[in-house]
Amino acid sequence: MTTGERIVEEALTLFSVNGFKGTSVKNIADAVGIRDASLYKHFKSKQEILDTIVDTMKQHIERMSDALGLPADNDMKASAAVYATFDEETLVAFSKKIFLFYLRDSFVSRFWRMGTIEQFQNPEVYEVFRKLFLEDSITYQTALFAQMSREHIFVDADPQVMAVYFYSPIFFLLSKYAASPEKDEEALQILDKQVREFYRIYKRR
Amino acid sequence: MTTGERIVEEALTLFSVNGFKGTSVKNIADAVGIRDASLYKHFKSKQEILDTIVDTMKQHIERMSDALGLPADNDMKASAAVYATFDEETLVAFSKKIFLFYLRDSFVSRFWRMGTIEQFQNPEVYEVFRKLFLEDSITYQTALFAQMSREHIFVDADPQVMAVYFYSPIFFLLSKYAASPEKDEEALQILDKQVREFYRIYKRR
């Protein structure tokens, strides 16, 4: 890793716990192992470090569907086709995979925490946070469940209502366990039960 | 309002947007209309203002069940009796009442925002936030739905799973609309559909 990359890494770690204002340039420099003044050879300001983190997160998101093994957002027929073969166990395993990716992927989980605490302070951070964790998941799953109803895998129900019922427990558990990822087994057990209930309610028989 | 109370009021407003570290004693004093030095005649430190806010919130919580017209937490039979008479419309109206109280009660909504952004920084704040918004709601509703299943109002299902499905959309919508309470009509429409679906799924016929 270059020094510039290490600065971004350590800054994200510190921002995700202490916030942007709560983290000094000296804190970051100490974590990297250089003097605070030296940091300005890599970034012209503290703000520029944050901007770089946001840009990196945007790139990270573009590669995320690959990491999760998801088809592209706009190819709902392909997505539904993937889910079509799912039995209950596969659906449970799949939801856990997504949940744990958000909770444990080091970049995503730190960005979640930073986005949470910076949401009223930093519009550029909040915009990415809002889109990823509040908008896109619902949009994607709404389209997916609509397609799965059309294909008679799920019963007919308002796909957006289904999406909110599928996603909001995940969001709730992420919020609750983001502060204590060591207790994620507890979160997984709850998620497990929620997904099985979801399957029971909406699976066409 | 005494000057001391006005300091607490303005401090909570500022903390809920700019955070504890992001708010200076001068910011608070300006909002109150006094000099920063004068503020120290009322509180011995900035931290003591925050402590007072937390204490006030704790007292506020004790009076909240009254404000919401809820029976005491430990009287589940009385609670279930209240709900037992509910038809779909009454349940919808009731869920909106709770949701809007959290979103619009000036003290609670500002404490929600402050708790969100201070959760990794201030343990005393987070403890109250976690208990109110992450624990107690689920605990209460789990006991309530268990009682309602026993009384054959709702079908038999895991009451905790029901509670998470009832509460997590509320939590999700609070998170999403806390930053933009002017769009709460949109939130209410979504909540409306979720609650009707909940009723459809679990109401015994």
Add this chain to the structure above:
DNA sequence: GTCTATACCTGGATAGAC
């Protein structure tokens, strides 16, 4: 209880030697 004045510190950022 409010004010002015001030002490003391930390934070962001720059200049210039090496």
Add this chain to the structure above:
DNA sequence: GTCTATCCAGGTATAGAC
């Protein structure tokens, strides 16, 4: 690209007059 030295702004808090 790292360092030391330094500047300046702003933050918390105190002292003491009124």
